[in-house]
Amino acid sequence: MGRSIFIQQIIDAAKVKQRNIVLPEGSDERVLEAANIINAEGIASVTLLGDEQKITEAFSSKGWSLDGIKVINPETSDKLQEYADTFYEMRKAKGITPEQALETVKQVSYFGTMIMNAGDADGMVSGAAHSTADTVRPALQVIKSAKKGATVSSFFIMDVNDKTYIFSDCALVVDPTAEQLADMAVDSAISAMAYDIPPRVALLSFSSYGSGGKCPMVEKVQEAVKLAKAKVEAEHADKGIVIDGELQLDSAIVPEVASKKAPESPLGGEARVLIFPDLNAANIGYKLVQRLANAGAYGPVLQGLNKPVNDLSRGCYVEDIVGTVALTALQAAN
Numbered sequence: 404m405g406r407s408i409f410i411q412q413i414i415d416a417a418k419v420k421q422r423n424i425v426l427p428e429g430s431d432e433r434v435l436e437a438a439n440i441i442n443a444e445g446i447a448s449v450t451l452l453g454d455e456q457k458i459t460e461a462f463s464s465k466g467w468s469l470d471g472i473k474v475i476n477p478e479t480s481d482k483l484q485e486y487a488d489t490f491y492e493m494r495k496a497k498g499i500t501p502e503q504a505l506e507t508v509k510q511v512s513y514f515g516t517m518i519m520n521a522g523d524a525d526g527m528v529s530g531a532a533h534s535t536a537d538t539v540r541p542a543l544q545v546i547k548s549a550k551k552g553a554t555v556s557s558f559f560i561m562d563v564n565d566k567t568y569i570f571s572d573c574a575l576v577v578d579p580t581a582e583q584l585a586d587m588a589v590d591s592a593i594s595a596m597a598y599d600i601p602p603r604v605a606l607l608s609f610s611s612y613g614s615g616g617k618c619p620m621v622e623k624v625q626e627a628v629k630l631a632k633a634k635v636e637a638e639h640a641d642k643g644i645v646i647d648g649e650l651q652l653d654s655a656i657v658p659e660v661a662s663k664k665a666p667e668s669p670l671g672g673e674a675r676v677l678i679f680p681d682l683n684a685a686n687i688g689y690k691l692v693q694r695l696a697n698a699g700a701y702g703p704v705l706q707g708l709n710k711p712v713n714d715l716s717r718g719c720y721v722e723d724i725v726g727t728v729a730l731t732a733l734q735a736a737n
């Protein structure tokens with residue numbers, strides 16, 4: 404599958420920024436292939452973590468050049484003890500010992516996060532070979548929420564049938580409260596705008612405008628819609644964000660269906676930011692679209708962190724990694 408216009412534009416914009424992105428999973432063949440593409444096309448400057456000799460051999464066996472790529476082995480890095488000391492200071496109140504800190508930062512996801520924390524890279528993309536929990540936990544512990552106490556959530560950029568959508572939260576918050584759903588909806592609208600995706604947000608349910616009757620699952624989404632609208636009114640009134648719900652998926656994205664099931668919806672069946680009611684629905688939903696509609700799926704991109712650390716699915720393709728690196732480069736502060 405070739406690149407879509409959307410992702411090529413993101414890649415072209417990333418080339419201008421020339422950010423340094425850490426790819427901790429230098430033992431994964433897809434990550435190495437992606438690193439080669441990113442380096443050869445000049446999309447970002449790459450730091451790969453892993454065994455230098457194995458990475459060098461893998462590159463030379465494919466005829467790829469490692470020129471321009473930095474390779475660090477956490478086990479032998481001269482930064483290891485410094486990072487362990489920093490991590491110990493950050494986490495000692497949680498009961499960690501200096502020895503545990505040293506063992507922890509030897510893990511590539513933690514080591515990459517410590518590089519970010521030290522300001523020696525602009526972004527990190529991991530998760531091709533690690534679960535989301537293993538990728539995201541170091542970021543939550545070390546990089547932390549940009550706003551103290553705020554919920555970090557995630558989104559996928561889904562490239563399907565010449566349209567680009569945001570799906571949230573497909574990776575992090577398992578069973579969001581109405582408040583968390585509302586925050587996700589508003590944060591996803593702001594994230595959408597950063598990538599020129601219209602901030603037309605639908606909070607999804609099995610019910611459209613009360614058609615599912617009185618039920619706690621529906622009421623949670625209805626409450627989230629109220630909270631999200633109030634938040635937009637109070638904090639982002641001038642940004643053109645449209646939020647509506649609760650809506651079934653077809654009422655959210657198919658104008659003819661919206662005209663029947665939710666004729667008053669300001670979205671008119673043209674939502675581009677889809678907020679799922681929980682992680683079951685969201686994770687299954689994005690994988691269905693990716694696999695059955697052959698859609699591009701970039702992410703999960705985290706929103707609300709101090710610095711960009713982003714995840715991947717273990718089922719990702721090389722071009723998903725390349726696209727997610729480009730998205731990460733654009734998230735990094737100027």
Ligand SMILES: CC(C)(COP(=O)(O)OP(=O)(O)OC[C@H]1O[C@@H](n2cnc3c(N)ncnc32)[C@H](O)[C@@H]1OP(=O)(O)O)[C@@H](O)C(=O)NCCC(=O)NCCS
Nearest residue numbers: 535536539540543544548553554555556573574575576686
């Ligand atoms: C993200 C996740 C790993 C965090 O949970 P956890 O590992 O149990 O971590 P904890 O609850 O111990 O939290 C670790 C830290 O992160 C913080 N944290 C957890 N979730 C957070 C969130 N959504 N936003 C901000 N901070 C968060 C905690 O407050 C805690 O901070 P502290 O240790 O500095 O006090 C967990 O929510 C999870 O497993 N989510 C589902 C992942 C998944 O399987 N997704 C499907 C495939 S993509």
Ligand SMILES: CC(=O)OP(=O)(O)O
Nearest residue numbers: 535574715716717718
């Ligand atoms: C995002 C996601 O579902 O990740 P994984 O497929 O690795 O569980």
